[in-house]
Amino acid sequence: MKTVNLQVRINEDLKQEVSSILKAQGLSYTSMLDALFRQIIKERRIPFAIALPTTPTDKTPTPSTLNNNGTYEQPQTTLKASDTINTYGTSTTNEIEISFDKIDKTGILNIRINPKVKTLTTAILKEMGLTISLLITLISKQIQFSKAIPKSVNKPIACDSMNADFLTDEEIDQLLEMAYIDMEQGNLISAEELFEQLKREGLLL
Structure with missing residues (x-):
């Protein structure tokens, strides 16, 4: 699958926190955003509510x-x-x-995305007065608030460890290195057990 690189500037602390939340769910920014972009193209809307965490009335300034x-x-x-x-x-x-506020520590978020998905998403967001950069910041803040992907956002069909299309070359190398270590340590399961586990997790029909 042909992909192009998309670079977005984002607060570094926010990026790291959201990356950890996604990793705990077996996902990465790339897979989550790919699913989000495709949902936006299909539904022609932002598929999540933009809201702050609920604050008790007595603590409202x-x-x-x-x-x-x-x-x-x-x-x-x-x-x-x-x-x-x-x-x-x-x-x-x-x-x-x-x-005096310190200047926000920003970093670069690199994701690989299908060029057609990127073009269509950019065009739809432009009609809404938004940009991909702003959208990524909004979804990142919502994930930070709720510690999970919003329920209204479709999750990727497969986790990153199962779908190399969503991974960079560096991420694939890391997974292969981890797999080699498991093999050397004897952390193996039979194919039958693997298929049963994937079925239980809904990753295999």
């Missing part, structure tokens, strides 16, 4: 407090996004701490 006389009093505000905090101006009524 309020921008200001209403006094008894009907005026608003701005609470002490701390903008904390890094370890370096600078305090500007001090008064008897209010003190505001301002923190």
Whole structure:
């Protein structure tokens, strides 16, 4: 199957966390996104809801407090996004701490994708005012929030260890190396046992 490389810039911490979640399910970014793109092409919509995790009402931040006389009093505000905090101006009524944000640590997400799937997905997203980069960030955040792929998103038919079409050359080499180690250590099962296991997991009809 012919594939082309797709590079997307994404927050490195988010990328690593989502990669771990997907790996626990026997998947990778490439296989998950390939399934997502094909679903978008088929349904011509974003097949998952964009939402923040549920927050208890008592923990919901309020921008200001209403006094008894009907005026608003701005609470002490701390903008904390890094370890370096600078305090500007001090008064008897209010003190505001301002923190300078660190620049997000971004990395490159490389995936192999069918060129036709990439072209069609790009065109559909463009009509919606979206880009592939933004879509990947959105689905990554939803996976981070729920610790799983959204239920409305179709999962790949087979896990990455069974489908070389979704793997890079480096990933195939890693799997082969792991297989050689298992062979040397005698961690083997018969073909009959393997087929039964695949049937139980729904990977073989």
